[in-house]
Amino acid sequence: MTVRRITSLGIMLALIFALSSLENALPPLPFLPPGVKPGLSNIMVMYCAFFFRKREAFLLAFLKSGFVLLTRGAIAGIMSFAGGMISVSIITLLLALFGERISVAAVSVSGALAHNFGQLAASSLILANTYTFWYFPVLAVSGVLFGIVTGITLKALTPALGRVLRDKDV
Amino acid sequence: MNRPLFKKADFILIAAVLLVAAALFLLVPKERGRYAEVYVNGKVVATLDLTKNTTASVTGAPSVTIEVKDGAAAFVASDCPDKVCIHTGFVSVSGQTAVCLPNRVQLRIKGGDDDVNLDAVVY
Amino acid sequence: MTTPRKLRTLRAAVLLLVGGFVCSSLSACSFTPTRYEATFDGLFDTYADVTVYADSRSSADKAIEFLHAELKTYDRQFDIYNNYPNSGANNLKTINDNAGIQPVEVSPTIIELLTFCKDMYTATNGAANAAMGSVLSLWHTAREYSSANSDNAYVPTTAELEAAAKLTDWDDIAIDSKSNTVFITKAGMSLDVGAIAKGWAAGRAVQNLKAADISGFHSLLLSFGGNVVPCGLPPNRESWVVGIQDPVVGIDEATRGIIETVSITNEAVVSSGDYQRYYTVDNTRYNHIIDPDTLFPATRYAQVTVLHPDSGVADALSTALFILDEENGKVLIDKFGAKAWYVYHSGEIVNV
Numbered sequence: 001m002t003v004r005r006i007t008s009l010g011i012m013l014a015l016i017f018a019l020s021s022l023e024n025a026l027p028p029l030p031f032l033p034p035g036v037k038p039g040l041s042n043i044m045v046m047y048c049a050f051f052f053r054k055r056e057a058f059l060l061a062f063l064k065s066g067f068v069l070l071t072r073g074a075i076a077g078i079m080s081f082a083g084g085m086i087s088v089s090i091i092t093l094l095l096a097l098f099g100e101r102i103s104v105a106a107v108s109v110s111g112a113l114a115h116n117f118g119q120l121a122a123s124s125l126i127l128a129n130t131y132t133f134w135y136f137p138v139l140a141v142s143g144v145l146f147g148i149v150t151g152i153t154l155k156a157l158t159p160a161l162g163r164v165l166r167d168k169d170v
Numbered sequence: 171m172n173r174p175l176f177k178k179a180d181f182i183l184i185a186a187v188l189l190v191a192a193a194l195f196l197l198v199p200k201e202r203g204r205y206a207e208v209y210v211n212g213k214v215v216a217t218l219d220l221t222k223n224t225t226a227s228v229t230g231a232p233s234v235t236i237e238v239k240d241g242a243a244a245f246v247a248s249d250c251p252d253k254v255c256i257h258t259g260f261v262s263v264s265g266q267t268a269v270c271l272p273n274r275v276q277l278r279i280k281g282g283d284d285d286v287n288l289d290a291v292v293y
Numbered sequence: 294m295t296t297p298r299k300l301r302t303l304r305a306a307v308l309l310l311v312g313g314f315v316c317s318s319l320s321a322c323s324f325t326p327t328r329y330e331a332t333f334d335g336l337f338d339t340y341a342d343v344t345v346y347a348d349s350r351s352s353a354d355k356a357i358e359f360l361h362a363e364l365k366t367y368d369r370q371f372d373i374y375n376n377y378p379n380s381g382a383n384n385l386k387t388i389n390d391n392a393g394i395q396p397v398e399v400s401p402t403i404i405e406l407l408t409f410c411k412d413m414y415t416a417t418n419g420a421a422n423a424a425m426g427s428v429l430s431l432w433h434t435a436r437e438y439s440s441a442n443s444d445n446a447y448v449p450t451t452a453e454l455e456a457a458a459k460l461t462d463w464d465d466i467a468i469d470s471k472s473n474t475v476f477i478t479k480a481g482m483s484l485d486v487g488a489i490a491k492g493w494a495a496g497r498a499v500q501n502l503k504a505a506d507i508s509g510f511h512s513l514l515l516s517f518g519g520n521v522v523p524c525g526l527p528p529n530r531e532s533w534v535v536g537i538q539d540p541v542v543g544i545d546e547a548t549r550g551i552i553e554t555v556s557i558t559n560e561a562v563v564s565s566g567d568y569q570r571y572y573t574v575d576n577t578r579y580n581h582i583i584d585p586d587t588l589f590p591a592t593r594y595a596q597v598t599v600l601h602p603d604s605g606v607a608d609a610l611s612t613a614l615f616i617l618d619e620e621n622g623k624v625l626i627d628k629f630g631a632k633a634w635y636v637y638h639s640g641e642i643v644n645v
Binding site: 201202204217221288289290291292293 | 328330332342344514516519520521527533534535536537538540551554562563564566569598
């Protein structure tokens with residue numbers, strides 16, 4: 001692990017913390033169950049998966065849930081862990097299977113859907129029933145929507161991020 | 171990055187997901203609820219009649235208060251950090267839920283033709 | 294690595310899956326009657342919840358209106374607190390007002406109800422007594438006054454209760470079904486059909502609704518102040534499902550759970566409990582179901598629920614069983630072929 005790599009990861013992590021805190025400060029979005037957020041920190045997790053090593057993406061997701069645990073408590077931490085881990089698993093799986101041929105949007109949407117599903121699953125475990133899955137249709141739509149938004153944002157930010165983070169060629 | 175933002179296949183994926191979501195959404199009848207079940211740790215502790223306005227704290231989670239008003243139910247007070255439960259607001263459609271995860275409390279609206287629903291309650 | 298062909302296969306598979314899903318979900322839409330709900334209040338001092346299955350809103354509304362009109366008629370006729378000069382006929386209050394004075398001509402419906410009450414009085418060995426108005430009104434007055442003036446809350450004296458108890462014999466009421474007159478021969482005696490009338494009225498209203506054969510109307514469930522009466526069955530189901538609410542004292546009324554779920558096809562479900570109407574004096578609760586033997590509220594159980602095809606019988610039995618002990622109660626249950634649930638104050642539930 002080179003110094004530059006550690007620095008880059010540190011910057012990405014800091015960005016994740018910032019994005020996560022920003023999202024949390026937003027008021028609940030209408031028509032969605034409160035607690036559903038755009039998932040802006042996924043932008044950085046995906047960037048890491050695209051341009052750094054897969055295991056580092058896992059590390060970022062893991063550390064993010066640790067941050068949530070420390071700042072927002074155990075339940076929020078568990079939810080972040082469940083959603084984040086499943087999401088990064090799907091993202092890295094897709095990248096391994098399809099490599100360069102899969103689009104940004106496909107990865108982003110899949111990651112967002114997986115994140116929502118993971119959180120529904122976690123809440124079901126906590127409450128000991130599956131009634132929260134009633135919200136699945138709504139979360140599927142928001143997953144697609146936010147997945148597209150974060151995908152577009154990622155593509156747009158890549159050149160700027162590349163200049164700061166400098167690992168692979170952008 | 172050489173990776174494209176969108177590809178043709180993406181639209182199929184997105185359409186498929188939206189179709190499934192729409193189908194699932196339409197399949198579930200949107201009936202107005204008759205009762206609100208309150209679960210603590212997965213067990214029903216109370217079944218509230220939605221036609222009777224009331225405010226009460228939850229048995230087994232006294233720091234959480236639920237209100238029934240005009241055929242809908244909502245969390246109105248809780249000691250949880252994020253207050254997601256309160257922000258959910260009033261729910262009234264059969265199947266809808268509001269949850270307070272830190273307190274393990276769940277409010278679920280029942281009614282319509284879902285399983286084990288009650289057509290009436292004698293008191 | 295996936296090849297273009299594999300991708301095509303994957304695409305085809307997804308489309309097939311989604312297509313199949315959509316088709317199956319569309320076929321799930323069958324043409325069953327729709328469920329409608331209505332609530333009306335102001336009748337028999339309680340509110341009514343109606344669940345109707347009908348082909349259209351207008352059919353449902355016709356059925357609900359019919360039921361409402363029926364119940365309103367009975368409410369007016371069986372009222373012992375108000376007269377309704379506009380509806381022309383004499384009601385129970387008129388009969389009570391003329392106790393010891395003269396016979397009162399009433400509708401055949403009232404004759405039917407009172408005959409039923411008298412039969413139930415005999416059948417329950419006096420436990421369900423609609424002629425106990427003299428005793429009940431003492432408690433009614435005490436309850437009304439004490440609820441408004443809790444500092445001066447009081448309980449009727451044994452002397453006045455015993456005096457009133459002398460005026461509760463059905464033999465002192467002359468019912469003439471030929472001339473449709475009722476004559477309470479002793480002054481001070483009065484009819485109070487509260488324990489039986491709701492059930493009888495609900496049952497009669499539903500019976501008439503069935504006979505009215507409203508087009509587009511399928512079935513209905515009337516939940517009427519603790520009385521549940523079915524009319525037909527819900528579509529695609531074998532029974533209605535009714536919950537008995539837990540009367541456990543000490544927990545806020547609204548958050549009680551359901552202790553038992555019963556499935557009914559044509560039976561009425563009626564519940565009597567000590568938490569419905571009561572008042573408190575010196576931390577003792579006095580409910581509204583008076584034991585004819587002690588002349589004081591019955592305190593054996595917290596709640597009694599009865600199942601019986603005849604709604605009037607179910608109502609009368611729920612009062613009678615609330616007063617009697619389990620042994621005597623069993624005699625009545627067997628006699629009428631009913632089912633009952635007793636809930637004791639300890640929380641213990643007994644099903645007979």
